[in-house]
Amino acid sequence: MTRVAVWVGAGVFTAGLSAAVLAGAGTANADEDGSSKQEAKASSSQNDTQRPNRNRGPAKQQRAKAEAADTTTAEKSAEKTDNAQQRTAKSAESNRPAREVADSVRVKARKAIEDSRRDVRNAVREMGDAARSAVSDVAESATRNVTESAPRIAEVRVRPPISIRSALTKPSEPVDSLASQPEPATEQRATVGKTLREALTPPTPAQDDPVEAIHDVLRTLGAIVLNPEPQDYPKPLSLVGDVVFDTLATLERAVGGDPVVPPELRDKVEVSTSTLVISEGHEVESNWYFPNTEEGEPAPTRLIYLQHGFLANGPLYSYTASYLADQTNSIVVTTTYTSNPFEADGMWLGGDNLHEAVAQLFLDPERTALNASMDTAELKAGRAENVDVPLQFVLVGHSLGGGFAPGVAGYYAEGLTRRREQGLDAPNHLAGVVIYDAVPMGSIIPDAMERLDELETNGTADPSDDDPNDYIPIYEIGAPLNYLNVFSDVNDQLTEARPGQFTGVVLEDGVHMDPMQGGNPLIQVAAYVIAGFPQPQNPLAVRELSAGWINDMFDEKIDPATGACTSDCAGQYGDGDDSFTITTPEGDAVAVLIGSQRAKDLTSLRAISVTDFISAIPAGVLNGLQTTCDLFTGGKCSV
Numbered sequence: 001m002t003r004v005a006v007w008v009g010a011g012v013f014t015a016g017l018s019a020a021v022l023a024g025a026g027t028a029n030a031d032e033d034g035s036s037k038q039e040a041k042a043s044s045s046q047n048d049t050q051r052p053n054r055n056r057g058p059a060k061q062q063r064a065k066a067e068a069a070d071t072t073t074a075e076k077s078a079e080k081t082d083n084a085q086q087r088t089a090k091s092a093e094s095n096r097p098a099r100e101v102a103d104s105v106r107v108k109a110r111k112a113i114e115d116s117r118r119d120v121r122n123a124v125r126e127m128g129d130a131a132r133s134a135v136s137d138v139a140e141s142a143t144r145n146v147t148e149s150a151p152r153i154a155e156v157r158v159r160p161p162i163s164i165r166s167a168l169t170k171p172s173e174p175v176d177s178l179a180s181q182p183e184p185a186t187e188q189r190a191t192v193g194k195t196l197r198e199a200l201t202p203p204t205p206a207q208d209d210p211v212e213a214i215h216d217v218l219r220t221l222g223a224i225v226l227n228p229e230p231q232d233y234p235k236p237l238s239l240v241g242d243v244v245f246d247t248l249a250t251l252e253r254a255v256g257g258d259p260v261v262p263p264e265l266r267d268k269v270e271v272s273t274s275t276l277v278i279s280e281g282h283e284v285e286s287n288w289y290f291p292n293t294e295e296g297e298p299a300p301t302r303l304i305y306l307q308h309g310f311l312a313n314g315p316l317y318s319y320t321a322s323y324l325a326d327q328t329n330s331i332v333v334t335t336t337y338t339s340n341p342f343e344a345d346g347m348w349l350g351g352d353n354l355h356e357a358v359a360q361l362f363l364d365p366e367r368t369a370l371n372a373s374m375d376t377a378e379l380k381a382g383r384a385e386n387v388d389v390p391l392q393f394v395l396v397g398h399s400l401g402g403g404f405a406p407g408v409a410g411y412y413a414e415g416l417t418r419r420r421e422q423g424l425d426a427p428n429h430l431a432g433v434v435i436y437d438a439v440p441m442g443s444i445i446p447d448a449m450e451r452l453d454e455l456e457t458n459g460t461a462d463p464s465d466d467d468p469n470d471y472i473p474i475y476e477i478g479a480p481l482n483y484l485n486v487f488s489d490v491n492d493q494l495t496e497a498r499p500g501q502f503t504g505v506v507l508e509d510g511v512h513m514d515p516m517q518g519g520n521p522l523i524q525v526a527a528y529v530i531a532g533f534p535q536p537q538n539p540l541a542v543r544e545l546s547a548g549w550i551n552d553m554f555d556e557k558i559d560p561a562t563g564a565c566t567s568d569c570a571g572q573y574g575d576g577d578d579s580f581t582i583t584t585p586e587g588d589a590v591a592v593l594i595g596s597q598r599a600k601d602l603t604s605l606r607a608i609s610v611t612d613f614i615s616a617i618p619a620g621v622l623n624g625l626q627t628t629c630d631l632f633t634g635g636k637c638s639v
Helices: 002-050 058-142 175-180 187-199 210-225 235-256 314-328 352-363 368-381 401-421 444-458 490-497 521-531 537-554 597-602 610-615 617-633
Strands: 269-279 282-291 302-307 331-335 392-398 430-436 474-478 504-507 579-584 587-593
Touching: 235 314, 235 521, 269 314, 269 331, 269 352, 269 368, 282 314, 282 368, 302 314, 302 401, 314 331, 314 537, 331 368, 352 368, 352 401, 392 401, 392 537, 401 430, 401 444, 401 474, 430 537, 444 474, 444 490, 474 490, 474 537, 490 504, 504 537, 504 597, 537 579, 537 587, 587 597
Parallel strands: 302 331, 302 392, 392 430, 430 474, 474 504
Antiparallel strands: 269 282, 282 331, 504 587, 579 587
């Protein structure tokens, strides 16, 4: 609607301006012709009457003068009449095109304005109807019985979406029946599955909540502004977007500097920079983090692809990448993409086109582009191993990158399924996905979950294999509702796609920047000022949780029945309650299970309080100073 209003307004203005120019030009020409001819005729008559007659006498001259005067008067009168008629005709002829154009423009402008007003009224009416519909659906959506419920506002999409799992298109089974289904698992797995389902079953709300309807409207607006689907934006808008976002990216890159490894890990991890060709004409900066191995030990056999958030870049996550490389013994790669949503070909951080292109890098059996990029980085770092890119990989993303990671996973799963349908060998090497306070727009998550489900249920590589390992877990480490994640519906989308399963946690008192840790103090403090100062224990909890989960994913310990690891786990998944604690050197952090009522309360629009925000500023600043000090002293801050 915004684009329609802009183009209508521009069209009306241009047409009106053109009409004014044409009308003014026609009138000017008419006046110019008439005045010049009148002046010329007057000058000619004056010269004729003033010329003396030297060949006649006085009497004859007087009679001749009288006759000449009479004749001249009659001729002048006739001539004036003819000139007036000619000027009138010419003026009418000259003004006719201008009047016709002006009248036509006025009619079209009036019609365009009326159409625009009608569109605005219709849009407002539709938004009101959608909001009322969302309010009436809150109770039903909480119980997941979506058979006859109206679609929520957050599910509005430009194109018809892929449906959310076939199980959600029919009446869902009660939680008790899900827990009692026979499973070829141990008694321990059945017990863990039951307690997880009980913890993730929120009570039915007593009444509809209009505040959540407003939240749904905000999510819809966010999806419209940052739409992942390719858009046909006007070329000038794309050019302006390129200039603005490229300038910001250049300044940020210059101030942020190169990627660095934390001081305490510089003997364990090494970083090097190269470029990565995503597709033809799209080459981006890539940073590679290599865990150092002792002589005689095998090279890492795991790869983590870590993606930055909106208006960020890869080096801003250099500490996060270093910690993941060390704690999971994985090669970690970060890439930097434009955050410009007006990118002409849709190859921007939140775009489907980019997600599909990156998936093709992993669908390539030879990993040609990834190997070329990593080989260059190894040569720059002087590493002699010259190993290939590991096949097994995990996708990690923060903020808008938290939509990138599931989007790539979905297209990767779709590619595997298509190849298997063609009878080709297509083993699954994607172990899982971890997202940090994700802000995926539009239908990214539902579409990705549908593609993953299709791979799991119908894309088995070997039907005789009891455990084909085609289940791909997606876990979120989220923060309570804040103005940077207010447009996200990721928790509800994960819960709807995999009801009763473990899909991650929300950290109490968490902030959006808990996962983003880099080596530039100026950038780090600026990010905290913008997004909120973290509690000292929460960034450490993010590291602990994500590293443990990723190790379990790589070790294939995730049970598809519960979505969690159930025995001999490196990660933490809770003990059947709706929350658990993570012990860190800076204190205990509290993780609340996504899908529980407690998590819904933390991410509700009602959780935002101006009074609480203002009163928390002094403590937040002190916590932020301590966290920043710990970050750059390796946890040895004396403050």
